[in-house]
Amino acid sequence: MDIHAYMQKVGQQARAASRQMATVTTAKKNATLLAIADRINATRDELKLQNQEDLARGRANGLTDAMLDRLEFTDERLDQIIEGLKQVATLPDLIGEITDMSYRPSGIQVGKMRVPLGVIGMIYESRPNVTIEAASLCIKSGNAAILRGGSEAIASNHALAQCIRDALKSSGLNEHTVQVIETTDRACVGELITMDEYVDVIIPRGGKGLIERISKDARIPVIKHLDGICHVYIDDEADPKKAIDIAINSKTHRYGVCNAMETLLINDGVADIFLPVLADAFAEKGVELRGCEKTQQYIKCVAATQDDWSEEYLAPILSIKVVDSMEQAIKHINHYGSHHTDTLVSENYSKARLFMAAVDSSSVMINASTRFADGFEYGLGAEIGISTDKIHARGPVGLEGLTSQKYVVFGDGHIRT
């Protein structure tokens, strides 16, 4: 197989499909999403059969139980996928929305119109449900998509691709609106991230290594999600109950997620009261604590090294640093954090205002758990990823992140003089 020629064809087909998608009605896009749900429901047995092939190969290749679990289509998972499609169908259609329309002194009327980005390239690992999530969000936002899933899920992804294709055809849409790469050849990724003529944005979902590699080689803008080194700062004017609840929840609600707290910062004025209570609570949950020198004066814990401040544990480990002031906490967060999600616990109004403005993170919170940084919790209706970039989309990315705005100008024969 000539990978270059194959990917060029995929790109051309995607571009052609994206041109057609730009003017497809909301009703037709929603009908297509429901048709995909119907196809998945009607072909459960076939989907599970193909999925078994992936699972068998995965077992033979020594995938861990956790990886095999993420790969598996149970009826419950298929129900969730179907439910997800129906939910995206109920979301408002952003495309065509015109805002800020105003008359200019010249007499022209200028506004901004929300439009699809064009062609979205997605690169992701293992979980095959991402195939349907990505397809549904791209269709709803009027984009074409090129999807490159993990080789572990190739048979499952092909079976899902068939459902999508059938649904696109049944609704009279271009069947190339969503294309799933047919080969596991890694050269496809290299082609995909450099076809700037045919692809408008790349969204990688996977480990940090994958995302860094893609960002480095891409010739196309990448919406990337690197680490989540999230902080909670407990101020000396913090409400004790809120402080304890938020610290415990931010760390222990789930460990392997990007919006979990990795470093706790605490004001020296309250460290002696709060730290022993927190140490007991974390010990009960089995969380290892690594503290700065001052922390070690208040509680028994492992000594934190310099590396701990920039480590995303994704595990029951927490680093703790005692600071003299909120200003010092903000400096620490902006320097060692990953600009993801950071919380202040304080009852002081002026500190809340300063923390909000000064912390350079995609989500800045006051008196709330970092775990709320999530597309569904924020009401985006769906999430295609979380961006740690500042450009284009920042934080949880929903449908709006898959769109752009163009200027529209209405005149009546107006010319510039």
Add this chain to the structure above:
Amino acid sequence: MDIHAYMQKVGQQARAASRQMATVTTAKKNATLLAIADRINATRDELKLQNQEDLARGRANGLTDAMLDRLEFTDERLDQIIEGLKQVATLPDLIGEITDMSYRPSGIQVGKMRVPLGVIGMIYESRPNVTIEAASLCIKSGNAAILRGGSEAIASNHALAQCIRDALKSSGLNEHTVQVIETTDRACVGELITMDEYVDVIIPRGGKGLIERISKDARIPVIKHLDGICHVYIDDEADPKKAIDIAINSKTHRYGVCNAMETLLINDGVADIFLPVLADAFAEKGVELRGCEKTQQYIKCVAATQDDWSEEYLAPILSIKVVDSMEQAIKHINHYGSHHTDTLVSENYSKARLFMAAVDSSSVMINASTRFADGFEYGLGAEIGISTDKIHARGPVGLEGLTSQKYVVFGDGHIRT
């Protein structure tokens, strides 16, 4: 001089300054802009003296008269620069604006807050007034800036940098908020566009070659402005006067600008009436016409080659193509155009709606000259560039393009359950 070490220091200073700028008050930012204006006014003689040095070197190096003209500080130009600073001071401050704040079912309150991008790297050629334009927009939007002007203008840029530095100091701001690179060594550009730790976005302004080189090598997002291959499509339901006025104005108002029309598309149903009138008008203005086969049946002109459809002339040359339908015109625009600015001339309501949705350009116009695609005409108050990208900023880029939005979350001790 160790360029790497020098640029690292510049980057670190810029990052530190950007952290401070994030919480500077509107009043202080405006006062700084007015202080720069005062410094420029007070040091006119010194500025002109330094500028004479650049002009003398430019003459010795054989710069064209046009380039020398763009380089020169006349009193009128300095007045314009001062006026520009005062205008930016009167623009509303977007930073801190909170929108879309709403309560979620969990009880948290979520909204978006407009924040500076951080550190802007500008790379530009010859015209030294860009130094002040860029500095003023970056200060107003709460960003730090690293400015790398052309070597032809190095003495002028340094003199302006001194004015900026003095003003920053007099207002009590970090003097590194705006840094002008001190050396003409080209290695600085390579460093600047790869310091992703210290620079958040690169804005190049200059020829297509410069911008393509920078985009290729950058490790930081680039807001880029490539070519402007703009179209006017005259529909068979066009108002004759509007069609003629818009075609002539779009082409001949100014030739060397990105928003000038380069290709005229005209419906076959009206080509026999309009083309002879247009040919006379363009002949009078000295515009060379290059037509497709059909065009040549209606008027005397040079035969257009395939290359003409994707050529940005920036000169009194116009390619003309006769099409059978608006659909064919849209296909031509999306295929050969540069997604910059395209106009439909028609009185038909449904065609206007379709053209707006289907043309994939940063500005889509109905019955208006392409020459209106401009930050000032659109009411942005100022323009730092025009983006031909779809990501982040599209079309004319004003203050908003130098900002980002982060999520802010207000809770009252809320945790996820």
